[in-house]
Amino acid sequence: MLTRARCLMTTTGRLSAVLVDLSGTLHVEDTVIPGAVEALRRLRQCPLKVKFVTNTTKESKQMLVDRLQKLGFDIQPEEVFTSLTAARNLVEELKVRPMLFLQDSALPDFEGIDTTNPNAVVIGLAPDKFNYRPLNYAFRLLLEGAPLIAIHKARYYKKSDGLSLGPGPFVTGLEYATDVTATVVGKPETTFFREAVKTLGCSPEDALMIGDDVRDDVGGAQVAGMAGILVKTGKYRPGDEEKINPPPTTVCDSFSEAVYYICNKILKT
Numbered sequence: 001m002l003t004r005a006r007c008l009m010t011t012t013g014r015l016s017a018v019l020v021d022l023s024g025t026l027h028v029e030d031t032v033i034p035g036a037v038e039a040l041r042r043l044r045q046c047p048l049k050v051k052f053v054t055n056t057t058k059e060s061k062q063m064l065v066d067r068l069q070k071l072g073f074d075i076q077p078e079e080v081f082t083s084l085t086a087a088r089n090l091v092e093e094l095k096v097r098p099m100l101f102l103q104d105s106a107l108p109d110f111e112g113i114d115t116t117n118p119n120a121v122v123i124g125l126a127p128d129k130f131n132y133r134p135l136n137y138a139f140r141l142l143l144e145g146a147p148l149i150a151i152h153k154a155r156y157y158k159k160s161d162g163l164s165l166g167p168g169p170f171v172t173g174l175e176y177a178t179d180v181t182a183t184v185v186g187k188p189e190t191t192f193f194r195e196a197v198k199t200l201g202c203s204p205e206d207a208l209m210i211g212d213d214v215r216d217d218v219g220g221a222q223v224a225g226m227a228g229i230l231v232k233t234g235k236y237r238p239g240d241e242e243k244i245n246p247p248p249t250t251v252c253d254s255f256s257e258a259v260y261y262i263c264n265k266i267l268k269t
Helices: 036-044 061-070 083-094 104-110 132-143 168-178 190-198 214-223 255-266
Strands: 017-020 049-054 080-082 098-101 120-123 148-150 156-159 162-165 207-211 227-231 250-252
Touching (some): 036 255, 049 190, 083 104, 083 148, 083 190, 098 104, 098 132, 207 214
Parallel strands (some): 017 207, 049 080, 098 120, 207 227
């Protein structure tokens, strides 16, 4: 059921691109959100460019795409824009040797990066590595002047057994302890969204974002000049739509309903 809608306007008068979140919007771990595979097929039949944008840092882009394809989604690696890619680009730009708070499954996206004698700290979602000894080592590096790079600062995310802490609390803890401000590269950063739509050859004003995170997906996209559709799956909690201003362009029960709204309410107006 459509629970909230505002008029969607673009600078050209028509929508030309859609950015789609992955975890919590299309799937939760190895479980497909009901109707999502079929809805993606319908979306691809519309005269729109589609890009998948994700803060997922638990696994490399290729592993993520392999997982999604096994779940039945028609998604190719070149269609996915990740915060891991944005973080690697920044590491290369700064010419630093990072201490990587990443799960081993995400390390292939940093292949070739020198991590010996680190002089920077990069934090993604790394549940197996968020313990005292490595965090204290990172703390000492930061006190010595190392930059802190947060792949994203999500508060929490959805797993099959419930909500779980994201990397945000650990990034914030290191910021608090060291008086260092992290450089955040993933959602909700404006540069992340603008780089994503740039790869599609359109402007943010002619695009919209679909996601389950009201701040990182919808709020970040709207600050970047896009419209935002919040779906009530994944990490969504009742009342989330009231947590940002302006509120989401539309709130839908699911990705399937969001696609229906786009195809039947926006494109046919």
